[in-house]
Amino acid sequence: MNTSSQTRNLWPASIIGFFVLAIIFLTTFIAWAVHQREDLVSANYYENEVRYQQQLDSMNRSQSLAVQSVITYEPARQNIVITLPAAHSRSATGSVHLYRPSDARLDREVPLTLDPEGIQSLDAKQLQDGLWKVRIKWNANGQEYFLDQPVIVTSG
Helix, strand or coil: CCCCCCCCCHHHHHHHHHHHHHHHHHHHHHHHHHHHCCCCCCCCCHHHCCHHHHHHHHHHHCCCCCCEEEEECCCCCCEEEECCCCHHCCCCCCEEEEECCCCCCCCCCEEECCCCCCEEEECCCCCCEECCCCCCCCEECCCEEEEEEEHHHHHH
16 A cells, blocks of 8 residues: 655645736726726816917916905805906906816806905805815906916815
């Protein structure tokens, strides 16, 4: 009788196990990557790029009004206060875009409605805390203007 014990070679099983685990990992990673949201800055990003020169012209016109155009946040009243030149208050038409860089689903757009002093107050109580960009696009006296300013909203 032969009583010698055979030792089993673990290399083939180890190599097969390694490849099986690698395939499982790659499949899981690909499934996870496919389900990630990918938000562009705006839905019509490419159209906006084409009109970028017009945007630059509007921003340059707004630079001359930098002292008179201000966006502030009042934490006590939880309001975003927009101040534009009083000369634009009667003829200004436009919109205020509240842009949340971290989540496009929270973006809001409201019409620009200035009082006679050129001030508009927006209620920020329903906005999430954090960084918001307030983008104002308005037309006054046949000229387009654009103001973009970050605001940090806090609830108290």
